[in-house]
Amino acid sequence: MKHWALMGVATLALASCTTVADQPSDMMMKAPVEAMILEAARSGTQGYDIVEGLTTEIGQRLAGTEAEARARDWTVAKFKEIGLQNVRVEPFTISGWERGVETASIVSPFPQEMLLTALGGSVATPAGGVTAEIAYFPTFEDLESAPMDSLDGKIVFISGRMDKAPNGAGYGPANRKRRSGASESAKRGAAAVVIRSVGTDSHRFPHTGQMRYADGLPKIPIAALSAPDADQLERILERGQAVTMALNIQPRAVGDRPSGNVIGEIVGTERPEEIVLISGHLDSWDLGTGAIDDGAGIGISAGAAQILIEAGLKPKRTIRVVAYGAEEVGLLGGFAYRDLHKDDLINHVLATESDFGSKPAYEVQLGVTEGAEVIESVADMLGLPMSDQPTNGGPDIGPIAALGVPTMRFQQDGTDYFDLHHTPDDTLDKIDPDDIAENVAAFALMAWLAANADTDFRADDPQAGN
């Protein structure tokens, strides 16, 4: 709880009360249940226990793999165990992709091995790899301004660093090379691409993540070097000699594979058809155990529901917990949910997702047309300011937000998130149980108040955003 000690003194004082009648302050009189929720979440380990179980008993959960399928089974069992109702899987099919051998070395002038990893969706090099001269671009923008046909047969190296920021503002710009580096290079004749990992650490972990091929261009392999390897390659290039790299990555497309969203509910007592949706994504990349991305989001959303169930609280609206599948490979769970629930989106009153690690929020963002005051009161009770930035509720919420579903988001502190993001080092030891408990408190309080609010969050025409 230490993170919050300085921010929410009034709330904490409130939260430490166990009986309401003894302390008849105005705030207590208004919010005894809310205080109970916060106290239960902050003193509990519900969220942490869920992440611990998922990451320990399943480990990595790459979309479309048998491990993701086991994670769905695990989540169904866990949702039932904590007392959620209507627990089910909503299956969908994806195009599977799996990692293979991945090695790289500098052949000349300074022979040595380098650590890298294929980006998700990348094609393989020819069997045995490709050996070619490096064409170096300090930034993606430098590559974009390179002449056409100037990179014939070369291995392109795109560097460029990502800045740290609480809101991850550096991710979008840094990610351009990951998303589009292959096709921008292929367009100019390159044979393959290596990028400096999209990340903010200086450890020897490459960061994976999904890439895209543009239509009508050759598909060439692309992989990410760890930051120290990218530094090393830059130093080697600075010596001024031609640098030859041997690159061998053998990932492969494995055809149609099953994925699915796992859903559980606390069915509303008065307006059961109306949905307050809280969520995270169940899949992870294959390198780590997906503790911060996004075991944390599963723990936070399911843990929040567990707090309400354990307190015997019955919301008026239905609180729905969704553990999305196949987020990492293109928000496929979010799109599948949108498609399956198309005719029902009008009943979605509010939706949010936690997918930014385990650190507590530092502000609250709105994506609603009405009812902002309910969310503002949640922020107030948590000691959090409102953000001046709008939200679409999170990656898997985006598709339904685009069709008019109201959203909000707890903007978690992501300053260090990209140190671990999509690396082998995304493991449970990186999560502070107190941090995740604070997020559970926020989600539980928000879900409870939104599910019971007399006001609505939807515009008169909920499809207005479409």
Place this chain on the structure above:
Amino acid sequence: MKHWALMGVATLALASCTTVADQPSDMMMKAPVEAMILEAARSGTQGYDIVEGLTTEIGQRLAGTEAEARARDWTVAKFKEIGLQNVRVEPFTISGWERGVETASIVSPFPQEMLLTALGGSVATPAGGVTAEIAYFPTFEDLESAPMDSLDGKIVFISGRMDKAPNGAGYGPANRKRRSGASESAKRGAAAVVIRSVGTDSHRFPHTGQMRYADGLPKIPIAALSAPDADQLERILERGQAVTMALNIQPRAVGDRPSGNVIGEIVGTERPEEIVLISGHLDSWDLGTGAIDDGAGIGISAGAAQILIEAGLKPKRTIRVVAYGAEEVGLLGGFAYRDLHKDDLINHVLATESDFGSKPAYEVQLGVTEGAEVIESVADMLGLPMSDQPTNGGPDIGPIAALGVPTMRFQQDGTDYFDLHHTPDDTLDKIDPDDIAENVAAFALMAWLAANADTDFRADDPQAGN
């Protein structure tokens, strides 16, 4: 320089003087050359540049490999470039060992891959690996007290954490499992061993390092799990079910291989036969680029000599820089030096080695019979206290210290050294140029004063320590 800002105000004030006559303080009058040395080293990048070059242009330098041979060539050229005299390689032969495939996974009850690395000198598993139930020992001492024949065919897992300390005091106790875990397990019938890495970090890097087989016992394979993987395995074991692991490591002994010590000197003007020896080790493990272990030691010792050469200083005794080969696999360079120089050790006046990373010293240790006052004056000028612990001068100095060669050691701050030690993450980005400059200053000053001291450091009978 920041580390030193609080500790050596007088020294720094002194060091910032560029002309002596202008500021006739007592200290200045006594030590104009010493002040020049400190100033030149602290404001220079000699040591850092050497580590940068070695780690960039060679990379890893596993003992006995072609990379270590290239590192010797590189060092010979560098020693000549900085103006050392009598630059030469003293070759010796070692038994080579190289890493192969290394994979591990939990087969049941929770299938998942684990990250580990073979310990140096380990035999391979049978081709295709070994699959067996885990026998868990929280500490090496628990294994030692296990009954004989109680581990038939099992894969032993030895955990046990290493404590952080500036002097690395936790390393010896934690290292028992690495050194002796294989034979203690083999003695009891085990098929293979995995240990929690000997290290103090919580990143997904296994730490390698040399192991030993006891005579007369079966040789079984041994590998180290990263700390997060060891945590994970402990959590899996805590669930109480039998845990089966599949382990496949394919390192191999590759027969006789060349290694060697690279030597260069500043020949003394008055007593050239008398040697002040400063050193580091040139070889590294194969996983990282050996920046802190021990590129730093090469940079510190050779950089210190470079400072003296660039200042045009001519010591009375010879200052000898040694870049030992094959330290990691059993101090083989140190023993080879002892054997080759057996009849000449009586002329070794003082010897030291830097092999504890790149952080500055926090105290100075003595291993001399006479002349402590010279080393105490060095410590005083650096603002460092004397240690109450004796030294043998460093790992490669140990063999000649045992034969009576006087030693001293700058006890560098190793609090974080074992976060990186013997991992892929031992790379140049972990070195602060200011830190290494301070070490260069200390080595240069010590070498200069020891080489010019009228007093001696040797006992009347230099073989007394034998």
